[in-house]
Amino acid sequence: GAVVSQHPSRVICKSGTSVKIECRSLDFQATTMFWYRQFPKQSLMLMATSNEGSKATYEQGVEKDKFLINHASLTLSTLTVTSAHPEDSSFYICSARRTGAESYNSPLHFGNGTRLTVT
Amino acid sequence: ILNVEQSPQSLHVQEGDSTNFTCSFPSSNFYALHWYRWETAKSPEALFVMTLNGDEKKKGRISATLNTKEGYSYLYIKGSQPEDSATYLCAPPWGGNTPLVFGKGTRLSVIA
Numbered sequence: 137g138a139v140v141s142q143h144p145s146r147v148i149c150k151s152g153t154s155v156k157i158e159c160r161s162l163d164f165q166a167t168t169m170f171w172y173r174q175f176p177k178q179s180l181m182l183m184a185t186s187n188e189g190s191k192a193t194y195e196q197g198v199e200k201d202k203f204l205i206n207h208a209s210l211t212l213s214t215l216t217v218t219s220a221h222p223e224d225s226s227f228y229i230c231s232a233r234r235t236g237a238e239s240y241n242s243p244l245h246f247g248n249g250t251r252l253t254v255t
Numbered sequence: 256i257l258n259v260e261q262s263p264q265s266l267h268v269q270e271g272d273s274t275n276f277t278c279s280f281p282s283s284n285f286y287a288l289h290w291y292r293w294e295t296a297k298s299p300e301a302l303f304v305m306t307l308n309g310d311e312k313k314k315g316r317i318s319a320t321l322n323t324k325e326g327y328s329y330l331y332i333k334g335s336q337p338e339d340s341a342t343y344l345c346a347p348p349w350g351g352n353t354p355l356v357f358g359k360g361t362r363l364s365v366i367a
Contacts, residue, residue: 140298142298170354170355172357177359178359179259179344179357179358179359179360180344180357181357182354182355182356185354229298229299231299240286240287240348240353241286241287241304241306242304243289243291243301243304244289244291244299244301244355245298245301246291246298246299246300247298248296248297248298249298
C-alpha cells in the first residue's frame with residue numbers, strides 16, 4: 137500500500153511554456169503533500185507544502201507565481217511550472233503522508249519524480 | 256534551517272562486505288530521524304523512522320542506530336548485495352507535522 141504516482145516522469149519543453157506535473161496518492165488519502173526539487177549533486181530541497189483545499193505554503197526563495205500548486209482533492213496535487221526557463225530544469229519529486237498520520241514519525245511516500253528539461 | 260550531513264558521499268564495496276555510513280543532524284529540538292533508500296528510476300522507500308536515543312532498528316541485513324544527544328545516526332548493511340546499490344538518504348523533520356529536511360545522501364555501489 138501507500139503508492140504515489142507522479143506523471144510525467146520526463147518532460148522536455150521550450151522556454152516560455154508551462155508544464156504541469158501531477159502527483160496522485162493511489163490507495164490512500166493525503167491532506168498534505170510536499171514538493172521537492174533536486175539539482176545535480178544536491179539534496180532534495182523542499183519547495184512547498186501542498187494542503188488540500190487551501191493555499192500551498194512556499195519555502196523562502198520559491199516563487200509562488202512561477203510554481204503554481206493546486207491540491208484540489210485528497211488524492212491529487214499538481215505543480216505547474218509557468219513560463220519555464222532553462223534554469224528551471226531540474227528533478228521534481230512529490231511526497232505525501234496519509235491523512236491521519238501526519239506526525240513527524242510517519243514516513244513519507246514518494247512519487248518517482250519528474251525530470252524537467254527546458255530548452 | 257536544519258543542517259543535515261551525510262558521509263561518505265559515495266561508497267564502493269565488494270559483494271559480501273559489510274558497510275556503514277553516517278548521518279549528522281542538530282541534536283537540539285530533536286523529533287525523529289528518517290532513513291530512506293532510493294534506487295535509480297524508483298521512488299525513495301522508507302527504511303526506518305527512529306525517535307528514541309539509543310534506538311536500534313533492523314530490517315533484514317540493514318540496521319540503524321540513533322544518538323540524539325550527539326546528533327548522529329549510523330546505517331549498517333551486513334553482507335552487501337548488488338541489490339543494495341542505491342542512494343541512502345537521512346532526514347529529520349523540522350518538528351511536529353512538518354516536512355523532512357534531507358541530507359545529500361550516500362550513494363552505495365555494491366560490486367559483484
